[in-house]
Amino acid sequence: MNLPNLSDFYPDQINALLAPADENLFIVGPPGSGKTTIAVQRAKNISYQGKRTLLITKNRMLASLARKLGEQSFEVMTMNKFVPTDYGIRFNKLIPKSPYNSYQYDWDLITAHYEHSPTPSYDHIIVDEGQNIPARFYPWVVKFGAHNVSIFADENQTTENSEHASLEDIRSAPMPAAKHLIYNHRNTYEIAQVAEFFHRSLRVGAGIVPDERRGEKPALVSFDNWEDISKKITNRFRNRKSSIGIIVENIDIAQTLYNIITRHLHGTTSRIDLYTHRAPEYSEYNIDISQDGITILTSKSVIGLEFDCVYLQDLPRQANQLSLATQRRMYMLCARAKKELFLIDGPQALTKAQLTNLPDENLLTR
Secondary structure, three states, X not given: OOOOOHHHOOHHHHHHHOOOOOOOEEEEOOOOOOHHHHHHHHHHXXXXXXXXXXXXXXXXXXXXXXXXXXXXXXXXXXXXXXXXXXXXXXXXXXXXXXXXXXXXXXXXXXXXXXXXOOOOOEEEEEEOOHHHXXXXXXXXXXXXXXXXXXXXXXXXXXXXOOOOOOHHHHHOOOOOOXXXXXXXXXXXHHHHHHXXXXXXXXXXXXXXXXOOOOOOOOEEEEOOOHHHHHHHHHHHHHHOOOXXXXXXXXXXXXXXXXXXXXXXXXXXXXXXXXXXXXXXXXXXXXXXXXXXXXXXXXXXXXXXXXXXXXXXXXXOOOOOOOOHHHHHHHHHHHOOEEEEEEEEEOOOOOOHHHHOOOOOXXXXXX
């Protein structure tokens, strides 16, 4: 992913990009509509005006990407880095948390403390992938975090079952009425069709894909073991160098695939990276997903990212109708692929009932 020139932005994107720095902005858009690109460019534009600017994301991989795209012209943090840091600087003590979950904050007590220290730390805070940040964060950040706030979100891509925000949560922070992006500039038409199979929202439509963005039909591929899957992926990489993302359902699988693929590509200079939310802090800085190579991630770590080619192993295992949360997760995951998408059935094969949860042969080669 690279930042385009201003002349390459679409009119709806330019309107968002050039919104005044001293106004709040709420942008809603589907996968591939350019939310992260606009968020980063807006942060650069505002910081170039001499304003202290912070971009906030949910996960560290997206924060690392934003930092690289922004050429370090503004600050970037995850929410779970920013909130305790700002609180600690102001009050010289640890932030109040739930005794059962170190990432759940006592927002009532935090807000009460900030009432006695209301001056914001930043001129402008920009929040990307805001649907995956707790709803209670927004009234706090609008009032105490910065003089102005820009928020980019799509609740159809929510990945968290509990700590997340709806469009209504963000709007009531309060924020102005949302402006909508409508085009999908990432996926081919064929990949978008598979992603849209899982799209259920009537409020935020799936992105319109320009006619020229055509490609290969996504495929469901079956394997009996990790060794065979790894051979398939490494052969594909040797023959058609590109940025490949392998998205799996848990950390153990990610480590297993990393070990096998590293062995297959031993003796080459190929980039092979493993990243999960448990990776050491700052290790994400060494991963450049825009370059040719293979990146293995879990679903929790992939939101906001994109790859030329995606192998998706984290498929729904429900035998009956998919839950809304699973539909949203699949919508987001499929949309990570720009040119090629492979859904991996294995090593434990999906049942016939489970296969009905996936697109049929009209959209997915089987």
